[in-house]
Amino acid sequence: MLLGSVEAGGTKFVCAVGDEDYRVQTKTTFKTTSPEETLAKTIAFFAQFPELDALGIASFGPIEIRRNDPKYGYVTKTPKPNWSDTDFVGTISKAIKVPIAWTTDVNGSAYGEYTAATLFNEKNDSIVYYTVGTGVGAGIVVDGEFLGTTGHPEMGHVRVKRHPDDLTFAGICPYHGDCLEGLVAGPTFEARTGKKGQDVKSDDHVWDIMAYYLAQAALQATLTLRPDKIVFGGGVMSETFLAKVRTQFAELLNDYIEVKDLNEYLTLPVVKDNGSATMGNFALAMKELSK
Amino acid sequence: MLLGSVEAGGTKFVCAVGDEDYRVQTKTTFKTTSPEETLAKTIAFFAQFPELDALGIASFGPIEIRRNDPKYGYVTKTPKPNWSDTDFVGTISKAIKVPIAWTTDVNGSAYGEYTAATLFNEKNDSIVYYTVGTGVGAGIVVDGEFLGTTGHPEMGHVRVKRHPDDLTFAGICPYHGDCLEGLVAGPTFEARTGKKGQDVKSDDHVWDIMAYYLAQAALQATLTLRPDKIVFGGGVMSETFLAKVRTQFAELLNDYIEVKDLNEYLTLPVVKDNGSATMGNFALAMKELSK
Numbered sequence A, B: 001m002l003l004g005s006v007e008a009g010g011t012k013f014v015c016a017v018g019d020e021d022y023r024v025q026t027k028t029t030f031k032t033t034s035p036e037e038t039l040a041k042t043i044a045f046f047a048q049f050p051e052l053d054a055l056g057i058a059s060f061g062p063i064e065i066r067r068n069d070p071k072y073g074y075v076t077k078t079p080k081p082n083w084s085d086t087d088f089v090g091t092i093s094k095a096i097k098v099p100i101a102w103t104t105d106v107n108g109s110a111y112g113e114y115t116a117a118t119l120f121n122e123k124n125d126s127i128v129y130y131t132v133g134t135g136v137g138a139g140i141v142v143d144g145e146f147l148g149t150t151g152h153p154e155m156g157h158v159r160v161k162r163h164p165d166d167l168t169f170a171g172i173c174p175y176h177g178d179c180l181e182g183l184v185a186g187p188t189f190e191a192r193t194g195k196k197g198q199d200v201k202s203d204d205h206v207w208d209i210m211a212y213y214l215a216q217a218a219l220q221a222t223l224t225l226r227p228d229k230i231v232f233g234g235g236v237m238s239e240t241f242l243a244k245v246r247t248q249f250a251e252l253l254n255d256y257i258e259v260k261d262l263n264e265y266l267t268l269p270v271v272k273d274n275g276s277a278t279m280g281n282f283a284l285a286m287k288e289l290s291k
Helices: A035-047 A088-095 A105-119 A180-184 A188-193 A205-225 A239-253 A276-289 B035-047 B088-095 B105-119 B180-184 B188-193 B205-225 B239-253 B276-289
Strands: A003-008 A012-018 A024-031 A054-059 A100-104 A126-132 A136-142 A229-233 B003-008 B012-018 B024-031 B054-059 B100-104 B126-132 B136-142 B229-233
Touching: A003 A035, A003 A105, A003 A276, A012 A035, A012 A276, A024 A035, A035 A088, A054 A088, A054 A105, A054 A276, A088 A100, A100 A105, A100 A136, A100 A276, A105 A126, A105 A136, A105 A229, A105 A276, A126 A205, A136 A180, A136 A205, A180 A188, A180 A205, A188 A205, A205 A229, A205 A239, A205 B205, B003 B035, B003 B105, B003 B276, B012 B035, B012 B276, B024 B035, B035 B088, B054 B088, B054 B105, B054 B276, B088 B100, B100 B105, B100 B136, B100 B276, B105 B126, B105 B136, B105 B229, B105 B276, B126 B205, B136 B180, B136 B205, B180 B188, B180 B205, B188 B205, B205 B229, B205 B239
Parallel strands: A003 A054, A054 A100, A126 A229, B003 B054, B054 B100, B126 B229
Antiparallel strands: A003 A012, A012 A024, A126 A136, B003 B012, B012 B024, B126 B136
């Protein structure tokens, strides 16, 4: 079987083909430019594989995911220039005539981690995946299905209790100021400290402040969804930082409900080299084919 | 068909029998005392109806809802004296030999509202139900199933951004201080103003403060679950108060995603006279029977 994956990010596209064991055979990466140019490159990549069976696309958003909506398959009102109201799936499917699965980038990653857990003999009925990078987003898989009736999750924009040492920072979200994304997205490093994230030392107090906010996000997801595990991916995350999140999560939860060992409950992605979304897309493509 | 309902609250039990159209035929209410006495009264009530087909129980918690757990059907570690580790379902099922559905009190109410919506020709695939009374809890129904893999939701204990005019109030939750429940449960009126809730005038600023917190809860539920509607029940709620919640919710959301008309999206219970849980229990009993 030959499966395709498009991980459509705001800065780059990763296209890949692989087999039913989720092994990547060929992969290419290119910059996200105009919709016309970027989707043409995507089509050109997959046109090399006429034996392709199905395709999974995980896209930056917001996107329309309700199958009965006339705009199903579109990138909708996005702040990304020129991409608003782009018929992503329609454009691809005119050229590549295979079943196409369509979801958000974070849902794709969530599904990859959900799938990977099974491969590692770790049964998870539900997974939450947060990405913390240029923005903050989350995907949720429960019993093999994505959560969200009227649309996909947008958990990057919840409000959180402010850290006592961070009360004056206004936050950088253009819509909400100090929502979660406005407080912990990558660019907040520069906004708070004048330094880029990679130049901020690991013992800088700003990490504790950000860990406090992510711990609250994990707490919200825990108390709402009671998932098997919560995965944190994205450029801002590291094992050192996640350890801080675990510590603050434990303090906030205060043993109110039982969760498993925090080293297993709050984790980095199991799939290496940012491959979660690609694996998720392969699995979703296969699922789409079996429909 | 004769269906039974037990709404097991921390202060009172409401037992009822009704038909397949969810019409209550007989109902009784008694105080929650010791588990032995209270469950004996429950059994005595249903023993009057040997033709009973199935029973739905919605209980205060925390409770064990995982069917494969040895403690399935138990009230687990509850702060309520004498009730910790009570085999609720086991005790009832020894005397009343019918299929029994078992969930939390708020899940029962959520299911009642989910069911009622259908009766009113209002299709909802997902509903969130918050109760705001002595405590704060929430239940979630998605596509006819309760959400929560490792346990039931405990959304009363999330953290929220503090209102600028409420920064010094420590909150009253014995576990977390200023979690949502610690900031908006009924007894916070007395803690903040020295007056009981029913004596606090509707133009008192404390209502705006509490509306701000509930609006954040509604925002979290919205951005996480993207539900069809969010219902607010419980003794603290009223249309006047909910109107304030809607206003603050709109400000917080800032049109980031589309939700339906707020008067339909954030509502009081459709089922009157606190009957949501009873209707939910009838519907769950019928569902259990059809398994």
